[in-house]
Amino acid sequence: MIEVRRVLCHVEDIFHEFGPPPANPLRRGSIAAVITNVFAGRYVENIAPFMEELKPLGVTLAKRLLEVLDRPPGAIQGYGKAAVVGADGELEHGALWHSPGGYGMREVLGWTQSGEAAGRPGLGTPAAGRPAPGRPAPQPGNALAIVASTKKVGGPGTAIDVPLTHLNASYVRSHLDAIEVRVPGAPAADEVVYILAMSCGPRIHERLGGLRANEIERWDGQK
Amino acid sequence: MIAAIRKIVVQLDEVRVEMGRAVEPPTRRAVAMAVIANPFAGKYAENLDVLTTIGEELGGLLGAKCVAALGIRPDEAHSYGKAAIVGEAGELEHAAAILHPKMGATLRREVGSGAALVPSAKKMGGLGTAIDVPLGHKDAAFVRSHFDAIEARVADAPRRDEIVVAIAVTDSGRPHPRVGGLQVGEIQGKDGLR
Numbered sequence: 001m002i003e004v005r006r007v008l009c010h011v012e013d014i015f016h017e018f019g020p021p022p023a024n025p026l027r028r029g030s031i032a033a034v035i036t037n038v039f040a041g042r043y044v045e046n047i048a049p050f051m052e053e054l055k056p057l058g059v060t061l062a063k064r065l066l067e068v069l070d071r072p073p074g075a076i077q078g079y080g081k082a083a084v085v086g087a088d089g090e091l092e093h094g095a096l097w098h099s100p101g102g103y104g105m106r107e108v109l110g111w112t113q114s115g116e117a118a119g120r121p122g123l124g125t126p127a128a129g130r131p132a133p134g135r136p137a138p139q140p141g142n143a144l145a146i147v148a149s150t151k152k153v154g155g156p157g158t159a160i161d162v163p164l165t166h167l168n169a170s171y172v173r174s175h176l177d178a179i180e181v182r183v184p185g186a187p188a189a190d191e192v193v194y195i196l197a198m199s200c201g202p203r204i205h206e207r208l209g210g211l212r213a214n215e216i217e218r219w220d221g222q223k
Numbered sequence: 224m225i226a227a228i229r230k231i232v233v234q235l236d237e238v239r240v241e242m243g244r245a246v247e248p249p250t251r252r253a254v255a256m257a258v259i260a261n262p263f264a265g266k267y268a269e270n271l272d273v274l275t276t277i278g279e280e281l282g283g284l285l286g287a288k289c290v291a292a293l294g295i296r297p298d299e300a301h302s303y304g305k306a307a308i309v310g311e312a313g314e315l316e317h318a319a320a321i322l323h324p325k326m327g328a329t330l331r332r333e334v335g336s337g338a339a340l341v342p343s344a345k346k347m348g349g350l351g352t353a354i355d356v357p358l359g360h361k362d363a364a365f366v367r368s369h370f371d372a373i374e375a376r377v378a379d380a381p382r383r384d385e386i387v388v389a390i391a392v393t394d395s396g397r398p399h400p401r402v403g404g405l406q407v408g409e410i411q412g413k414d415g416l417r
Binding site (some may be wrong): 003004005006007008009010011012013014015016017018068157159180182183184 | 228229230231232233234235236237238239240241292353373374376378
């Protein structure tokens with residue numbers, strides 16, 4: 001059983017960054033859970049089973065983040081994840097978040113064309129899976145891209161930049177971004193901060209071309 | 224709205240366990256921050272009324288954001304505080320003009336009441352400067368369980384000609400208060416102190 005000591009939600013609306021303000025401000029957010037590091041202070045060889053225990057936390061955090069963002073799942077365009085491990089832990093404890101963090105994202109944002117949310121019947125939003133007009137290939141699912149991540153070992157209040165990418169194609173240039181997350185006072189030496197982040201749009205004044213979100217063709221999570 | 228807002232950041236901090244002991248109900252503190260253009264950056268102005276009006280606007284806007292983030296009725300708010308970080312091209316008095324003359328009134332409207340002083344902090348700062356927003360019970364400043372602070376910080380602000388304005392609202396005191404003093408149940412709520 002995971003003991004969550006503290007949760008910090010962060011939502012920001014960016015109206016402009018000294019350029020022409022877009023019609024809709026960019027909303028981004030993050031959620032950070034401070035939990036006890038059960039492996040703190042010693043080397044444990046077999047830590048992988050803990051990933052399974054972290055899965056419900058991933059789902060809970062993703063759902064809660066969506067709630068505080070106050071947007072439907074279909075409005076989420078970018079995502080990322082991160083971990084900050086307290087001083088008595090090791091970087092590998094941060095890596096435990098890769099699988100459950102991604103699982104949580106797909107549980108709330110993912111769906112497949114067959115109407116299943118990434119293999120979990122009844123979840124997801126298949127209605128949103130209609131092929132977009134003019135698209136060469138119908139979108140076969142959602143949350144297809146790898147969830148980009150960062151991790152570090154740090155003291156209380158350590159800031160970490162959580163990378164953000166388009167949730168269906170990592171190469172969409174307009175959505176390559178990052179959001180800084182920091183929990184004042186955490187992690188303590190025997191704690192870990194696990195983080196999820198979501199964005200409702202591209203960078204505020206994105207104008208560097210590259211692959212556009214409406215040009216995704218391969219649907220392989222990359223392009 | 225007079226304030227030229229570049230960005231609004233809202234954070235909700237929920238403590239469920241402190242020192243291994245469950246906090247029930249969890250303490251919850253919200254802080255809402257607005258990054259605004261400083262209309263007086265780079266010049267000395269004798270009259271700072273524009274900033275005072277901005278403070279009046281933001282007291283309501285950010286107070287409402289906090290209450291919404293907490294998901295409470297206004298009268299369920301316990302404590303509050305305010306702060307400002309002025310970018311390099313401004314002066315400390317700009318923070319004072321925002322925080323002190325009129326912000327309290329609009330903030331109090333959002334939290335139902337507020338006989339007590341709204342505790343405050345101000346400083347000059349650069350990008351990512353953090354400020355500890357003092358917190359005090361909204362109806363009685365002497366309630367010891369509610370003396371607290373929450374850190375406010377926007378990673379990319381204030382730029383030279385900007386000001387970060389923060390309002391914090393809670394629905395609780397510290398996690399395990401046990402240093403005595405005036406208790407919530409003893410509040411008279413008339414003079415703002417007890």
